[in-house]
Amino acid sequence: MKKHHYKTTTQWTGNKGTGTSGYRYYERSHMISVDYKVNIEGSSDPSFRGDRTKHNPEEMFLSSLSSCHMLWYLHFCSEAGVIVTDYVDEAAGIMEETSNGSGHFTEVILSPKVTVTEQSMVEKAEQLHHKAHEFCFIANSVNFPVKHIPIVLVK
Known part of the structure; x- marks a missing residue:
């Protein structure tokens, strides 16, 4: 059986200076990267305090x-x-x-x-x-x- 391997990198970009010191004190923003491809800006769904302008x-x-x-x-x-x-x-x-x-x-x-x-x-x-x-x-x-x-x- 042939196997295919995939790799992505997800980096949290939502630290507003105090990390996760409180539920409302950080953004859910993150960057999804794959080698040789355009980065995807992500967040959580707005229902979960996310940025509606980014992919969830x-x-x-x-x-x-x-x-x-x-x-x-x-x-x-x-x-x-x-x-x-x-x-x-x-x-x-x-x-x-x-x-x-x-x-x-x-x-x-x-x-x-x-x-x-x-x-x-x-x-x-x-x-x-x-x-x-x-x-x-x-x-x-x-x-x-x-x-x-x-x-x-x-x-």
Whole structure:
């Protein structure tokens, strides 16, 4: 079995001078770095005292599911002769906070809107979402349902 290794660096940038001396005395800001790539500014969700102008872990997790599905989907379309000219997914997820303050995702819905070049490709284009879901590394790593509501257009 082939193994792939990944490495990221997350550095807290929210020390306002007194560290974590109190819950309200520090920012949740951080920088996510990967060698040779643009840095991502992160924070917690605004519900948890985060900066709404920065990406939060929940959004990045949702984006990981969406982009993994898209990349597999485009791969399978190219193999099947389905010519995709546009792909937009407005993914949505539900995270449930528990009584002790922890939480977990309970559901993600991917809503890809795909444009293909010919009407004859529509049925295959719809079917390939199932195959992409089966192969998506991220979807295969979660313990909640990842649903799909695809729309296929012809232009």
